[in-house]
Each structure stands twice: as structure tokens, then as C-alpha cells.
Amino acid sequence: MNETFYIKNMVCNRCIASVLEIFNIENYTVESIELGKVVAVEGQESRKENLANALTKIGFELIENETDTVVEQIKVKLIHKIETGETEHLFQSLAEEFSKTETALSKMFSKSEGMTLEKYTINLKIEKVKEFIQLGQLNFSEIAYALNYKTSSHLARQFKTVTGMSMSDYKSFKNWNRKTLDQIV
Structure with a gap:
């Protein structure tokens, strides 16, 4: 069976x-x-x-339990959506997929992982930005567009808040300290 x-x-x-x-x-x-x-x-x-x-x-x-199962499925779906650029209305689409409200998903995630769903998503996006920078195929505006940021300056502020350095500094630093996706939480 x-x-x-x-x-x-x-x-x-x-x-x-x-x-x-x-x-x-x-x-x-x-x-x-x-x-x-x-x-x-x-x-x-x-x-x-x-x-x-x-x-x-x-x-x-x-x-072993249902909450952890749902949280892990959320992580997998977020990783997939960010990889494929499906980040518009992200939390709304997750809520629909799991037949829960955005608030319920967020509370479940926070309780299980000790981090908000929004913060986890931002951290995933920042790691994707680091990957894009390392590959050197897109400029900062194109990276922002690829990840559905409204403006490149919004991405730049968020990147600096999370990493402590600007994207330009990160690019020239060449000591790229990326986290593996399973280490974000």
C-alpha cells in the first residue's frame, strides 16, 4: 500500500x-x-x-504532523514561485491553494518557524538576487523586474536592510556569502 x-x-x-x-x-x-x-x-x-x-x-x-506538513509545502511552493517568477499576488495565491486565509497561513507559518511568512519570502528573494548578481546576466533593474518589485530602489532598500550592504557593494565584494535555501529558516 x-x-x-x-x-x-x-x-x-x-x-x-x-x-x-x-x-x-x-x-x-x-x-x-x-x-x-x-x-x-x-x-x-x-x-x-x-x-x-x-x-x-x-x-x-x-x-509527522499536519501543521509542519503545510508549512513545508508553503516553503516548497514559495521557492518554486520565486524560481519561476510567479511572485505577483503571492500570498493571495498561496491562500487559495491551501484553502485558508492569508492571515491563517501567516500565523501557522510564524508559529512553526519563528519567522513571518513575509520575512521568509523576502529572504528567499534576497538569496535569488544574490544568485542573479553572481551570474552577472541581469542588471539591477532587470533583477527587480524579474522578482516583481515595483521599483529597483525598493529592491535596493530591501537588499541593504537584509544584508547590510548595497547590491553594488555585494557585486564588487566578490566574497559571496549565499545561504542555502534550507538554511533560511
Whole structure:
């Protein structure tokens, strides 16, 4: 019988590959896998405790309760939306996807993560800005546009508030201290 596992800290395709490998080692047959979610069938010698321990050793965590599951799904959706540039009416679209109010989602997220949903989203965007700067393919105005900021000056102020330096200083600094997405919260 299929069982759905929700996994914390899956933020990229390499995470999918790592988690898939653990499931195979622990004798599970994976039916489907995506960021934050695995549908699998236990083998004869599979044990959920062993799976949880193996995942923990490489920085992942099995999620056991509904609130944490929803919070992790919110994170995955935010990462995807920022990656694909779908940031217009972000919180409204999340609320619709989860059939909750924006306020309810925000409170659930804050209680679980100790950080507001808005602050988490800003931190994700700032890490994306750092990536854009490192790639050197877009100027600051184009970066602001790509991330749906109303103006590049708004992005510049937010970047400085979060990082303590201007985007120009960051670009010339060349000591790029980016956080991995799973370390933002």
C-alpha cells in the first residue's frame, strides 16, 4: 500500500536525488517524488525509524504532523514561485491553494518557524538576487523586474536592510556569502 511521506528541507533537484537514494537503500519502492513529498511502498525489510534516521543524517527530516506538513509545502511552493517568477499576488495565491486565509497561513507559518511568512519570502528573494548578481546576466533593474518589485530602489532598500550592504557593494565584494535555501529558516 502506498504511503505519503512529507520531508523537510528538500529544496532542489539534488535533494530529490539524495532522498530517492535513501528510500532505495531502506528498501522502499518510490512511486513518485517531488520537493517535500515522496509516495512510496514499504518493502519487506523496511522500517520507518531507519528511514527517518537515514534522512536525518543527511539533513532532512520526516514530518509527522499536519501543521509542519503545510508549512513545508508553503516553503516548497514559495521557492518554486520565486524560481519561476510567479511572485505577483503571492500570498493571495498561496491562500487559495491551501484553502485558508492569508492571515491563517501567516500565523501557522510564524508559529512553526519563528519567522513571518513575509520575512521568509523576502529572504528567499534576497538569496535569488544574490544568485542573479553572481551570474552577472541581469542588471539591477532587470533583477527587480524579474522578482516583481515595483521599483529597483525598493529592491535596493530591501537588499541593504537584509544584508547590510548595497547590491553594488555585494557585486564588487566578490566574497559571496549565499545561504542555502534550507538554511533560511
